[in-house]
Structures are given as C-alpha cells and as structure tokens.
Amino acid sequence: MSAYEDLMAFQRRTEALAQVAGRLGWDQETVMPRGAAEQRGEEMAAMEGILHARRTDPRIADWLARAEAVDEEAEAQLRLIRRSYERATKVPGRLAEEIARVTSVAQGIWADARAKDDVAAFLPTLDTVVRLRREEAAALAGGGDLYDALIDDYEPEATADTIGAVFDRMRPRLVALREAVMGAAHQPRALSGHFGHDGQMRLARDLAKTFGYDFTRGRLDLAVHPFSSGAGNDARITTRVVETDPFNCIYSTIHEVGHACYELGIDGDYLLTPLGGGVSMGVHESQSRIYENQLGRSRAFTGWLGAEMTDRFGDLGLGDADAFHGAVNRVAPGFIRTEADEVHYNLHIMMRFDLERDLIRGSLGVADLEEAWNARFLSDFGVAVDRPSHGMLQDVHWSIGLFGYFPTYALGNVYAGCLHQALRAAVPDLDAHLAQGQTEAAVEWLRENVQRFGGLRGPRDTIRHACGFEPDEGPLLDYLDAKFAEIYRL
Amino acid sequence: MSAYEDLMAFQRRTEALAQVAGRLGWDQETVMPRGAAEQRGEEMAAMEGILHARRTDPRIADWLARAEAVDEEAEAQLRLIRRSYERATKVPGRLAEEIARVTSVAQGIWADARAKDDVAAFLPTLDTVVRLRREEAAALAGGGDLYDALIDDYEPEATADTIGAVFDRMRPRLVALREAVMGAAHQPRALSGHFGHDGQMRLARDLAKTFGYDFTRGRLDLAVHPFSSGAGNDARITTRVVETDPFNCIYSTIHEVGHACYELGIDGDYLLTPLGGGVSMGVHESQSRIYENQLGRSRAFTGWLGAEMTDRFGDLGLGDADAFHGAVNRVAPGFIRTEADEVHYNLHIMMRFDLERDLIRGSLGVADLEEAWNARFLSDFGVAVDRPSHGMLQDVHWSIGLFGYFPTYALGNVYAGCLHQALRAAVPDLDAHLAQGQTEAAVEWLRENVQRFGGLRGPRDTIRHACGFEPDEGPLLDYLDAKFAEIYRL
Incomplete structure (x- = not known):
C-alpha cells in the first residue's frame, strides 16, 4: 500500500x-x-x-x-x-x-x-x-486572535473581521427593512388555533419526503432543540411540536431536512472520508436555509402548503393563499432566535456574534453577560427581555462550547441568498413546481451543484462554483426587500 | 498514582x-x-x-x-x-x-x-x-476444546462436559414431566382474543415499574427480538407486541426487566469497572428467569395479573384465577424457543447445545445443519419443523457469532431454581406479597444477595453465596414437578 x-x-x-x-x-x-x-x-x-x-x-x-x-x-x-x-x-x-x-x-x-x-x-x-x-x-x-481560532473550526477561511464586515454591510438594510415592515399599514394576521401533536408529526414526515428526505437512511424524532446528526447513510433529523404553532414543527423539519439531505447527497465515494461531510457550517446552513426559507416559505410553496394544511386540519381561518403566506412570513420582534422571521433572524446573530467575541477575547466576563445581553436586546429589538429563558439561556450552543458557531448561521443565509439567485436562473419555472408541492427541480439542482461535492472545495469556493459568481450579501438582501415589500405592501 | x-x-x-x-x-x-x-x-x-x-x-x-x-x-x-x-x-x-x-x-x-x-x-x-x-x-x-473456549466467554468456569452432565441429569425428569403433562386429562385452556398494541405497551411499562425497573436509568422500546442492553445508569430493555398473544409482550418485558435490574442493582462503586457488570450470562439469566417465571408466572402473581388484565382489557373469557394461571403456564410443543413453556424450554436449549457444539468442533457442517436440526426436533418434540423460520433460522444468536451462549440459558434456569428455593426460605410470606402485585420483597432480596455484588465472585460462587448451598438442578426440577402437577392435576 x-x-x-x-x-x-x-x-x-x-x-x-x-x-x-x-x-x-x-x-x-x-x-x-x-x-x-x-x-x-x-x-x-x-x-x-x-x-x-x-x-x-x-x-x-x-x-x-x-x-x-x-x-x-x-x-x-x-x-x-x-x-x-x-x-x-x-x-x-x-x-x-x-x-x-x-x-x-x-x-x-x-x-x-x-x-x-x-x-x-x-x-x-x-x-x-x-x-x-x-x-x-x-x-x-x-x-x-482567540475568536478567529474558534471560528476556523466551523467556517474555515472566515475571520471575525471578514464576518464583521459582512454584518456591517447587512445591518443598515436589515434595520431599514425592519422599520418599514413594522410601520407598514398592512399587517398580516397570525395563524391561531390548535393543531394536534400526531397530525403535526404526520405532516412533518410527509413534508420531509416532499423535500426528498430518504427515510431508509435517516429518521425523524422529537427533541427539545431540533437538530440533524450523522453523515453517510445515517443522517437523522429531529423536530419539535408546539400545538398552538404548527409552523414551528413544519419549518424546523424542513430546515433539518436541508442539513440531512446535504449529508445524504454527498458522493458515495466519499463515505467515511474527510470529503464525506459538509464543507463548513455556513455552507451547511445554506442548505437548511434555502430549503426552509427560499423554497419552503416562498409564495409558490406556501400556496400548496396552505391547501394541504386545510385538507388535514380544516379551515385555518386566514382567508386566501396570500393571507396564509403572510401568516407564514409574519415579522415580529420575538425573543427567540430559532423562531425569528427572516428579517429579524440575522439581527439575533449579530448580537450573539458581538457578545461571544467579547467573551472569548476576554473583554466581557461571564458574570456580566446577562446585563450585556439584555441591554443589547433592548437596543436592537426595542423590547426588554422578560426572563432569562427568553434571553441568554435560550440557546444550547454556549453550554456545549460552541463559540464561533453562531455567525455561520448568518453566513448560511448569505450563501442561501446567492444559491437562490443562481437556482432561479437555472430553473426559470421553479414557482410552477413549488406551487404543486414539487421540490425535485430545486433539490436536484442543489444536490448536483452543491451537495454531492462534500468537502471537495473550500466554503466560498463551493458557493462560487455553484453560483458562477462571487458570493456576497447582496442577493439575500435583495430577496428580503422584494419579498417583504410584497407581503407588507411597502 | x-x-x-x-x-x-x-x-x-x-x-x-x-x-x-x-x-x-x-x-x-x-x-x-x-x-x-x-x-x-x-x-x-x-x-x-x-x-x-x-x-x-x-x-x-x-x-x-x-x-x-x-x-x-x-x-x-x-x-x-x-x-x-x-x-x-x-x-x-x-x-x-x-x-x-x-x-x-x-x-x-x-x-x-x-x-x-x-x-x-x-x-x-x-x-x-x-x-x-x-x-x-x-x-x-x-x-x-474449541467449544469450551467459546463457552468460557459467557460462563467462566463452565465447560461442555460440566454442562453436558447437568443436562444429562435434567433430561429424564423433564421428558417424564413433559409426557405426564401432555397426557394429562385436564388441559388448561389457552387465552384468545385481541389485545391492542397501545394497551399492551402501557401494561408493559406498568409491569416494568411493578418489578422495580427504574425508568430514569433505562427505557422500554420495541425490537424484533427482545433484549436488554447497557450497564451502570443506562440499562435499556425492549419488548415486542403480538396482538393475539399478550403473554408474549408481558413475559418478554418482565424477563428483560430482570436482566436490566441486575445491571442497575450493582453497587454504584463498581460503575465502569470490571465488577460493574453481571458476572456471567448464566447468572444474568437467573435474574431474568426468576423475575419472569418463579415470580411472574407464579400462582400468586398471576392471580393479581389476571385481575389487572381484566380491568384493562375486559373479561378474558377464561373463568377463574386458576384457569388464568393455567393459560399463562400452558405446556405445548411449539417450534419457537423464546415462546416455550417452562417444561419445554430446556429441551430447546439441549438441542442447540448439541448442534452448536458439533458445528464448532467441526463434526457437523453448516450445509448439514438444517437436516440435523429438523431430525433432532422431530425426535425431541414429536413434531416436524414446517419451515426454516420455525427451525434453524428462528434465533439471531448464530448470525452474530454467539456460539457457547445458548447453554447459559439453561444454567440460568438452574440458578433461578436455587435462588427461588433460598428466596422462599428467606421470605416465607412471599405469596401474600405477590398476590397483591407487590414484588419489593423478592427483588430486594435478589438485589441484596445477588445483584449488588456484580462481578465480585465467580458465577457458581455468586449463587452459592446467595443461597447458602451448592447450586444444582434439583431445586429447579422439584419446582417444575410441583408446579405442573398442580396445574395439570397429575
């Protein structure tokens, strides 16, 4: 040998x-x-x-x-x-x-x-x-830099400076969009009602299949904090059920399906080798996010989903498909990152990025974290944290030592924005598919252009290769502006 | 250090x-x-x-x-x-x-x-x-001897010769009992009816608790072939559900609870050390068997169980508590070892013992195994095997390389017989407890005298220490004779 x-x-x-x-x-x-x-x-x-x-x-x-x-x-x-x-x-x-x-x-x-x-x-x-x-x-x-050393574990090639620069460019447009949306005259109604546990789990399983998840090489279970786990031929997902909020279960599931399909979509020749896993957390999150948001929360797909939910749970009391789409995409300054809408989500990340960077660099002590969190949340979201489980205790990450991981969520959104732009160019009639609850064209494109390569190229190179252009935050911000302008009639 | x-x-x-x-x-x-x-x-x-x-x-x-x-x-x-x-x-x-x-x-x-x-x-x-x-x-x-070398993995100190000698002494009495029972004028009726999956699983969970299983350090799941797994503070069990035969689920569960309680009952100081596991498969099986049979299938406990099942599933259509006890302990020459009654069970083991010994010693080839199995089954049980899944394909053991393991099941029965005799002497009013569905006195005695010691002593020494006498097959055979004489009115 x-x-x-x-x-x-x-x-x-x-x-x-x-x-x-x-x-x-x-x-x-x-x-x-x-x-x-x-x-x-x-x-x-x-x-x-x-x-x-x-x-x-x-x-x-x-x-x-x-x-x-x-x-x-x-x-x-x-x-x-x-x-x-x-x-x-x-x-x-x-x-x-x-x-x-x-x-x-x-x-x-x-x-x-x-x-x-x-x-x-x-x-x-x-x-x-x-x-x-x-x-x-x-x-x-x-x-x-200590924080750079940790980021490198999750997103090779990225640093606090390069990420900070992206965030600095994103922030003003996100804040402007948030203000426009929050001040809009038209506010979509929220979904209300009771949606039984078993019915939600059945829907979750069916949606996982809809997005191409292979149950012979994975499984769906419950967890407090949904996650995906495993690679090769055993990539499992979890979800959670809140009986008053079926979107929690639905979009957690689609999100984790994106992660798992990335692992399952990697070239079988790379099984149990360094290439046989996702290239970085940011690219991983690009897959989960594009499944969840650009596909799952699109007007076309929610048109199909609203009808499907009505079939299963009875009249949702929202009115037409536009109203359902509005309910899915409603913007509200909630405390919880994992439940945040697309406009607020990256603002949660930016806040965590600054706080954990200061913790790791030593300029913020653990004893002062709660006060720093609460002050920053009030300033960024305009709401005072009412209890620690809505504040610094909400996420598992820091307890298990994941510092430098949070920013990859926002990078994932940025990459998803790029991939979405390229996907739309490659599959011009994508909405016609999604409106039928058909995701094959999209997930096939992602498998062919991103997933199958596993760790073959670096993170940015992986996205660049798939998109044919240099990835930046522009496509994501353009997508968000257009989407929420339509929903909020801005 | x-x-x-x-x-x-x-x-x-x-x-x-x-x-x-x-x-x-x-x-x-x-x-x-x-x-x-x-x-x-x-x-x-x-x-x-x-x-x-x-x-x-x-x-x-x-x-x-x-x-x-x-x-x-x-x-x-x-x-x-x-x-x-x-x-x-x-x-x-x-x-x-x-x-x-x-x-x-x-x-x-x-x-x-x-x-x-x-x-x-x-x-x-x-x-x-x-x-x-x-x-x-x-x-x-x-x-x-090759087969002795494998036995030693599961039952240190035992050999094919010592086990063969026990089996040779057991066989005539078991065959005589089998003939008496099969020829008896009084034959208990079998339980029939349909018992829903969820109801059986609820009963299984409750029975596990009844026998002292600690769900904070274990869990109950379904498996094709029930087993227990793990030690220390994570000893899990599995069961199966046959909707026409609730005794399958009930006694599989109690059996696996016996195994798991052994692991969970070992002195916490031995956690993650060589002493922190059961001393041998034979002693392990003594715990599962005494829980399942000498306790779980006793007249006293089945009196309570029959009433409990009637509460949960409605009238069982069997008549009185003696009839229920008869249904639980019905003797029939079935194909499947794991479903065998206490009279036939050890005959299944003796057959496997002879066959696998010949396979390992090389005097029986794999190609000739099916014929050898079927001939032996016909001779020992008086019934021709009707299909391989009722014959040599019924058990997982050989596929996973467990040769030398089967005889420990019969040794476990022998040890359970000894422990039962000692337990009865130590807790004279045991039946009064069992008749109330209370197992504490029994499982406490087993924990105190067997389980907590883990691997501290050798297998026979463990049983001798608990019983105060040299273990042999006598108590088991006496127990079987007395029990089935009563049920079959011999």
Whole structure:
C-alpha cells in the first residue's frame, strides 16, 4: 500500500469513530434516560480521547510527508487531513477530553437552568466552558486572535473581521427593512388555533419526503432543540411540536431536512472520508436555509402548503393563499432566535456574534453577560427581555462550547441568498413546481451543484462554483426587500 | 498514582468505550435506518478495533505485574482484568475486527433470510461466521476444546462436559414431566382474543415499574427480538407486541426487566469497572428467569395479573384465577424457543447445545445443519419443523457469532431454581406479597444477595453465596414437578 492508501485507511477508521461519537450525541438528545447523564459524560470523554489520539497520531505526519495526490480529490483529502492534524496537534489531549466531559454534563445543567430561569445556576458551568475554550483557542491561535481560532473550526477561511464586515454591510438594510415592515399599514394576521401533536408529526414526515428526505437512511424524532446528526447513510433529523404553532414543527423539519439531505447527497465515494461531510457550517446552513426559507416559505410553496394544511386540519381561518403566506412570513420582534422571521433572524446573530467575541477575547466576563445581553436586546429589538429563558439561556450552543458557531448561521443565509439567485436562473419555472408541492427541480439542482461535492472545495469556493459568481450579501438582501415589500405592501 | 490506580483509570476508560459499543448495538436493533447497515458494520469494526487494542495494551501486563490488591474488591478487579487480558491477547486484532464487521452485517442477512424462509440465503454467511469463530476458538483454546473456549466467554468456569452432565441429569425428569403433562386429562385452556398494541405497551411499562425497573436509568422500546442492553445508569430493555398473544409482550418485558435490574442493582462503586457488570450470562439469566417465571408466572402473581388484565382489557373469557394461571403456564410443543413453556424450554436449549457444539468442533457442517436440526426436533418434540423460520433460522444468536451462549440459558434456569428455593426460605410470606402485585420483597432480596455484588465472585460462587448451598438442578426440577402437577392435576 502507498502512503496515501495507508493514510486513507487510517482516516476512514477515524471517520467511522467520529460517526459513533455523533450517534452518542443523537442518543443523548432524543432517547437517553436522564439518570445516565453523568455516565454519558465519561463515555463522551472516552470517545473524544480516542478521536484526539487518532487525530494527533504521529504516523499522520509521516504519511502526509510521503503521500502523493494523483487527482483533485486526493489533493482535497490531503488538504483536509493536514488541516485537521495541524489543528488537533495544537490542543493537548487532556484539554480536548476535559472539554468533551464538561460540555456533555454542562448541557444538562443549562437545560435545568433554562427550565427554572435560573442564570446563577448556569454561570459557574458557563464560566468553566468559556475558560476551557479560551484555553483551547490560545493553543490554536499561536498568538493570533482567540475568536478567529474558534471560528476556523466551523467556517474555515472566515475571520471575525471578514464576518464583521459582512454584518456591517447587512445591518443598515436589515434595520431599514425592519422599520418599514413594522410601520407598514398592512399587517398580516397570525395563524391561531390548535393543531394536534400526531397530525403535526404526520405532516412533518410527509413534508420531509416532499423535500426528498430518504427515510431508509435517516429518521425523524422529537427533541427539545431540533437538530440533524450523522453523515453517510445515517443522517437523522429531529423536530419539535408546539400545538398552538404548527409552523414551528413544519419549518424546523424542513430546515433539518436541508442539513440531512446535504449529508445524504454527498458522493458515495466519499463515505467515511474527510470529503464525506459538509464543507463548513455556513455552507451547511445554506442548505437548511434555502430549503426552509427560499423554497419552503416562498409564495409558490406556501400556496400548496396552505391547501394541504386545510385538507388535514380544516379551515385555518386566514382567508386566501396570500393571507396564509403572510401568516407564514409574519415579522415580529420575538425573543427567540430559532423562531425569528427572516428579517429579524440575522439581527439575533449579530448580537450573539458581538457578545461571544467579547467573551472569548476576554473583554466581557461571564458574570456580566446577562446585563450585556439584555441591554443589547433592548437596543436592537426595542423590547426588554422578560426572563432569562427568553434571553441568554435560550440557546444550547454556549453550554456545549460552541463559540464561533453562531455567525455561520448568518453566513448560511448569505450563501442561501446567492444559491437562490443562481437556482432561479437555472430553473426559470421553479414557482410552477413549488406551487404543486414539487421540490425535485430545486433539490436536484442543489444536490448536483452543491451537495454531492462534500468537502471537495473550500466554503466560498463551493458557493462560487455553484453560483458562477462571487458570493456576497447582496442577493439575500435583495430577496428580503422584494419579498417583504410584497407581503407588507411597502 | 500506584500501578493499581493507573490500571483502574485505564480500565474505566475501556469500560466506558465498551458501553458506547453496546449502545451502538441497541441503536442497530431499535432505531437504526435500514440503509445504514453497511456503514454500521464499519463503525462496529472500528469500535472493536479500539477495544481490542486497549484490551491487549502491553501496559496492562506491566500494571498487573506491579499492582497490589488491598482488599477483596481490588483482588476481584485484578482477577477479571487479568482474565480479559489473557483472552484478548490470544486473539489477533485483525480477527476480532473481522468478526465485529461480519457479524454486524450478518444479522441483517439472517433477518432477511428468516423473513423469506430462505436457508440458502443465510448459509454462506453462517459458514463465514462459524469459520471465524472456530478460528478465534482455536486461538483461545491453545490445543484444548474449541467449544469450551467459546463457552468460557459467557460462563467462566463452565465447560461442555460440566454442562453436558447437568443436562444429562435434567433430561429424564423433564421428558417424564413433559409426557405426564401432555397426557394429562385436564388441559388448561389457552387465552384468545385481541389485545391492542397501545394497551399492551402501557401494561408493559406498568409491569416494568411493578418489578422495580427504574425508568430514569433505562427505557422500554420495541425490537424484533427482545433484549436488554447497557450497564451502570443506562440499562435499556425492549419488548415486542403480538396482538393475539399478550403473554408474549408481558413475559418478554418482565424477563428483560430482570436482566436490566441486575445491571442497575450493582453497587454504584463498581460503575465502569470490571465488577460493574453481571458476572456471567448464566447468572444474568437467573435474574431474568426468576423475575419472569418463579415470580411472574407464579400462582400468586398471576392471580393479581389476571385481575389487572381484566380491568384493562375486559373479561378474558377464561373463568377463574386458576384457569388464568393455567393459560399463562400452558405446556405445548411449539417450534419457537423464546415462546416455550417452562417444561419445554430446556429441551430447546439441549438441542442447540448439541448442534452448536458439533458445528464448532467441526463434526457437523453448516450445509448439514438444517437436516440435523429438523431430525433432532422431530425426535425431541414429536413434531416436524414446517419451515426454516420455525427451525434453524428462528434465533439471531448464530448470525452474530454467539456460539457457547445458548447453554447459559439453561444454567440460568438452574440458578433461578436455587435462588427461588433460598428466596422462599428467606421470605416465607412471599405469596401474600405477590398476590397483591407487590414484588419489593423478592427483588430486594435478589438485589441484596445477588445483584449488588456484580462481578465480585465467580458465577457458581455468586449463587452459592446467595443461597447458602451448592447450586444444582434439583431445586429447579422439584419446582417444575410441583408446579405442573398442580396445574395439570397429575
């Protein structure tokens, strides 16, 4: 065997173990008995120890030095392995395991604190998580910016500066749009009523199929915080049900279907290799967002969805299809990011970006986070946070150490905007398909132009290759302006 | 840290990883999408590779040479670690991984073959599994008996000879009892009717609680072949529902509760150590069997259960409590081991014991197994096997390489017989409790005298310590004779 083959055989095994660790995470969020939490922390730490040892195995350096890339694919594999090796060798194994153990337990502590609206119960844990991740960031950054070092985990090539510049350009147009929408004379009505749990889950399953989700290689379960998990031939999704708000379940499901279809759509030759996963969190989010928003919340698709819901649940009491479309896309300054409309969503992200950057850089202490959050929320959204579960306790991310992850949600929106523009050009009659509840043309285009390549190209390159132009925030902002001008009759 | 502490820290990590591998198995049997089977084989092989590398880590020999046991517990830990190390180092890592990969995939092939009653579709796979396990047995046996080497994996201290001797003593009394029962003038009626899926699952959950199962450290799901899985604070069970036969679900559940309560009942200090699991499959089965049979199928408990079922499902159409007890304990020469009554059950095991011993020793070829099975079944049970899914394809065990495992089921019955005799002596008013649907006195005695010790003592020693006498088949056979004489009015 050549050095390249030896390396790839070793890597394949590592990827299989990473899938196992991921499955443990799925288990923890969906089916694990609560009394198992402490033990699970030990198990996660043990897996992390194994993975870290493999990712830093000195043989990798030797193989990398001798391996020769015969084609573009091999070149990309080697590039990703080298990147992973260089990052992993910078972090002491002890620290990687401690982070795995602490964050596994921290998640339960966060969930309890959120349920009780008890910030104080969470702060010591958050303090530990921030301390550990800063320690890791320092090891990774080698004197560079700590927050950049963490962003790089989720969105290679991006930095706080490049992301901050995008956000600075987006903000004025989003704020202007928000003001126009909030002040508009025409305000769409919200959907009200009661939508039973089982009926929502049936609809969720059917919508997953509508968007091409392959249930022979995945499954749909309930979770407090919907997520997708796994790659290759086992990419699972979760959703949640709020009986007064079926859109929560519907759009959570479509969103997670986008993530899972990305994983399931990757070229089978890349299975259990570094190329066999989404290239970055931003590109991943571009898939979930375009499924959810540009397709799922389009006027054409909601025309079909409104009729489908009426068939299943009876008259929705909203009037015509435009009114249903308005209800789906209603803009309101809510507390919760995951429930935010398309206009407010990126403003939530910008706020988290600034706060977590300051936490990681050390200019904001954990003890001062709640006050900083609440002040910023009032200033950006014009509403005072009424309780911590509507404020800094709302998201799981920080409890599990995900700092540098939030901005990729907004990058995903930006990329989705670009892809949507290119998709519309490639499939001019897309609305005619969507109006029939048919997504094949769209998801096929995405699979062919984005998903199947997995990690072959870098994040921006992946989008550029699919779109044929340099990605920026313009298409997203144009799309939002046009869409909400129509809905709000601006 | 002392050598003992170093060794235990290493071992704790290995046990945590073994729990992870076990959870993958649970996932595969309950929730895994079927398209993930191949990939799962890779994942299982990767975990097996990791576990095998740890179990054969040369540092263990060094630690063992230097470790000093300060008490009985430490002595037992070292004994189990030494045993595991000696066995693991005899098996090449390549072989251990190949077995993990092949058996993971073989299970799906077996399930398909069983569904289609297609022996030929299973034979090549079975042939591979037998070949690999014989290869492993040869590595373990070091010139000794191949089948003994495999038995030792599941029931340390037992051999084909010692088990064969027990079976030889049991057979005449079981055959005589079977003949008396089958020829009796009084034959209890069977339960008939339709019992809805959801109602059975609710009853199963309630019965699990009745027998002390802690749902904060476990869960109940559906599986084709009920099993229990996991240890420490995450011991899960599964059951199945046949709408015409609620006893299938009820007694599968109580059986698996017995297994899981054993794991959950082990001293918390032994968590993630070699002592923190059941000592052998035979002792494990003694717990599941005493819960299921000596308690769950007793006249006292079925008196309560019959009333409970009548409350839930309406009149059962059987008449009085004696008739219900008769229906629960009806003796019939069915094809399926897992559905066998207490009289026939051990006869099924004896047949498998003889067949698999011949397969592993090489005196029976896989190609001749079906004929051998069918001839033996006709001779022992007086009925011709009508299709392979009622014959050699009925059980999962051989597909996943479990050779040497079947006899532990009968040993479990023998041990349950002994424990039952001791329990009755210790709790003279046990029937008064069971007649109220109260199992605390029994399960508390079992926890106190068997379960909490985990792997502290050897299998026979564990039973001897609990009972105060040398275990043999006498109490089981006396119990069966008395029980069925009463039911069948012999």
